[in-house]
Amino acid sequence: MPLSQLVEFDQGFPDGDILWSLLDARGLTVASGSVTPAADSVSAIIFVSGDDNTIEPGLLASPRELAWVYTAGGMVVNGRRRYRLEAFLPLGLSEDGVRRKLGVEPHELGDEAIDLVGAYGRFRETVGADNLTAVELAGGHDALLVCDAIEAFAAISLIPSLQVSLAAKEASGTNQFQRATINWQLIRAQLEGYISDGTLAAAPELDPTLNTGALLVVVVRDDPVTGTTA
Structure with a gap:
């Protein structure tokens, strides 16, 4: 453009x-x-x-x-x-979908901070390009699961920085409302559930119960700012 x-x-x-x-x-x-x-x-x-x-x-x-x-x-x-x-991203992927999964508002997490393209690329590498293309062409419920999984992929990478930025806003009194304590472990578990469901929808052979592959593993790293496990 x-x-x-x-x-x-x-x-x-x-x-x-x-x-x-x-x-x-x-x-x-x-x-x-x-x-x-x-x-x-x-x-x-x-x-x-x-x-x-x-x-x-x-x-x-x-x-x-x-x-x-x-x-x-x-x-x-x-x-x-x-x-x-x-490039254009299919499946109805959106920054709003990422924010909804994290429970944050646009003024707390802008579109520019959300890397949907990177998340789409990482998910494609996980399930295979042919498998992802097949879901995109077929549509239906599997496409919705994959959309949620890719948005969750983008969301989960933002948790460490959000833990710091949201806490700073609350401490400075700049938040427009008093936010309840966020259970980041619960949010991470929900996001991992989205990723698991979408991965199996696109590539059932990755189901570990079939002993034919390894399901996506989400790596947990120490937050470089706080030093705590994210």
Whole structure:
């Protein structure tokens, strides 16, 4: 999709054109150009076309870096913006679904903090790409279970940071309501249940009771901030 980037002239009006380039994950130039600032303007806009801002087929995500440079009063001014292109995710996956599973509100956990693409990729590696594609095409109840499992995958990785951030908000009095004590162990167990159900729906051969494979194992690590087990 196209991208518009505002460049503000905080350090003075440019002496000439603004030069920009767009780099891909390998550091190769995808596109480049220049912008001539309008007279007496306080900013300019760099426009990246949709054709230059597309993700390659088969990729789930692809980083981009937009960099620009100009001179103002003889001084070099640089700027950059890093972002990530993401492929369309099927199954109705949503950030709201992740928040519901954690019991938090959008102001407590924004969309930008939730990595659904990463969770989808990890789940696909667990059950196999062919198995996941089969569920996506068939739809039905299994698709709902898989959707819950992927959202739970994204949610469970956020528990350590949420334990710290929510506690800090309560301590500072910035929460809009008095939250009851959160049983993070119970939430983790519920999320692991979603993951287990979705994994078996997509790949029944991973059922440990059949002795044909190993069900997904969720690794528990010490929280690097608190030092406690998450």
